[in-house]
Amino acid sequence: MSRALMLQGTGSNVGKSMLVAGLCRAARARGLRVAPFKPQNMSNNAAVTADGGEIGRAQALQALACGLAPHTDMNPVLLKPETDTGAQVIVQGRRLTSTRARDYAALKPRLLGCVRDSFARLRGAHDLVIVEGAGSPAEVNLRANDIANMGFARAERVPVVLVGCIDRGGVIAQIVGTQAVLDPDDAALVAGFIINKFRGDPRLFDDGYAMIASRTGWPGFGVLPWFPDAWRLPAEDALDVATPRRASGLHAVCLCLSRMANFDDLDPLAQEPGVRLTMLGPGRAIPGDADLVIVPGAKSTRGDLAFLRAQGWDVDIAAHLRRGGHVLGICGGYQMLGRSIADPGGIEGPAGTDAGLGLLAVDTVMHPDKRLEEVRAVHAATGAPFDGYEIHIGRTNGPDRARPFAHVGGTPEGAVSADGRIAGSYLHGMFRDDGFRAAYLAGLGVAASGTGYAAGVEATLDALAAHIEAHLDVPGLLALAR
Structure with a gap:
């Protein structure tokens, strides 16, 4: 059985998807057969898979980072919002039903089996599976029957690294507060933390970094500076589509x-x-x-x-x-x-x-x-x-x-x-x-520019992996996987 490691976030859009993609590319460069996995995603930006299903676009990018074709096992549950209170439920690439948000909890026990089946198949075919959580484990009101964060991690005994986004501010409270509300058995699975999206000199956060480690007892695996070429990678959220400022064209x-x-x-x-x-x-x-x-x-x-x-x-x-x-x-x-x-x-x-x-x-x-x-x-x-x-x-x-x-x-x-x-x-x-x-x-x-889109994405994934290698303790992170 292969090893696995899970990245969870202190909230949505803290950079989990990109971190998983970069770690996947870094692990692949080490000669590991690596695959991405996200138990549950919510996105209307889906990718069609070779096995005739659909998964979240972020998992398709992560598959590319691994040198793999996207597969429905990489994102077994995909929620596609149809209204403010309802979504279509895609299970292992196929539409299961449409449901209201308040009724979705009743489906989760059934879906956990599908999630675990997909995860088992990936583990059986690869040396390492890097798992991405959804939203935040601090949403403890959703903990019952959870399949996206700690519910999955507990079921599969996968170690967790918590990612906080300093660009949003309040990252100390994000991480310390998450520990404060977690069930003790859930908190015991957290093996450390990462600070993401730092602008400026990371040494300026040394005291804050030490404070988080002291307050939580969790080791830190580094402060990752802002990655300026992130806009060159496919966006999963429409708000993240980068539009460079140009005066003409x-x-x-x-x-x-x-x-x-x-x-x-x-x-x-x-x-x-x-x-x-x-x-x-x-x-x-x-x-x-x-x-x-x-x-x-x-x-x-x-x-x-x-x-x-x-x-x-x-x-x-x-x-x-x-x-x-x-x-x-x-x-x-x-x-x-x-x-x-x-x-x-x-x-x-x-x-x-x-x-x-x-x-x-x-x-x-x-x-x-x-x-x-x-x-x-x-x-x-x-x-x-x-x-x-x-x-x-x-x-x-x-x-x-x-x-x-x-x-x-x-x-x-x-x-x-x-x-x-x-x-x-x-x-x-x-x-x-x-x-x-x-x-x-x-x-x-418009005159031809000669821009190579696919080649540019590949080069950016390589640059992202190098960026992560330079600033995070990648050997330490990979050593956590079990």
Whole structure:
């Protein structure tokens, strides 16, 4: 049986996902067969796996750090929020049910068995499994039947390292306070702590570091300075999509929908020197100088179409098109561009039909069978091939499909308006392909930059591992694993 180590955080967004990715790459460089694992994740940004399921995007990045293809065992429970109080529950890559937050606890005992089965398979195939917790173990009100943090660690007797984020402030209270509220048997599994995201001279925190060790009795494994190239890695949270400030270039504006999903299409665009990407939040009008408006995927298409209209973005898009602009709808965004969206079975919410934006002559009907598939496509306008993936439940048809966005295995995919300025496609991940991205942007007047997206991600993972090696006690961390 292989060894395992778990990183838990004092809260969400303290940098657990990136630390796991960097440690995975560092362990791999040592010749270890290493795999990532997250018992439960909550994200609408999913990756399609080789075994035909879906997992959180962060675990797909961690798999890449390990030199592995993403697999559903790496994230056996994925919660995809559909409303403020409910989520779709994905178990080992497949939809199990949709449930309200208050009813989810009743499912956890059943899900723990699935989590442990997936973990056992990973341990059986690798030398080391690095586990990422979710949220914080300090949320002791959720401790009963927990499968994400200490409930899992106790069940599998996996040692835990607690990660605190100093960039948010109050890191001493984060770590000392977490110990104060933990059950003693849970606290006994904590083998140490890490301070993450320090800006400036880490020596300035020597006294604070010593105070945490003294108050908790836990050893520290280092203070990790801010990693400046983090923005080059795929983001799991839309708020983390980095948009470098540029004064010029093609202005691409992405509408940040309330249930935006699978927005990894944007990361490669953000890194193009000839593109100025704006992530447009609610309450802001689409800028008049926008060249391209992107309507991204959505976990709740009809709900987010109503959200889009509530921001006045439908009026802004019409004005944008009158100025000669372009619009690209991806997945749920493609559905919104059509004439109607029907959900007769109430799959994404109350059954019914809503009028779309009417920018493409297509209509969508929701079906219970989700399409999860990696595909090889050819862009109809430029002939550029690219790899992408489908992750949707709708089926879309109509006259504008006679002008497809792409071809998949010789079959038309997506739709384009007669003037070519409005396009919709179900294919995610298209902009990760350097050749396609260059061809698409050339059609909008952007000169090729030669940016290699995949090569850049690999180089950044190597740099992250080197950064961690330089500042953390990696041998000590790996020695904890059991």
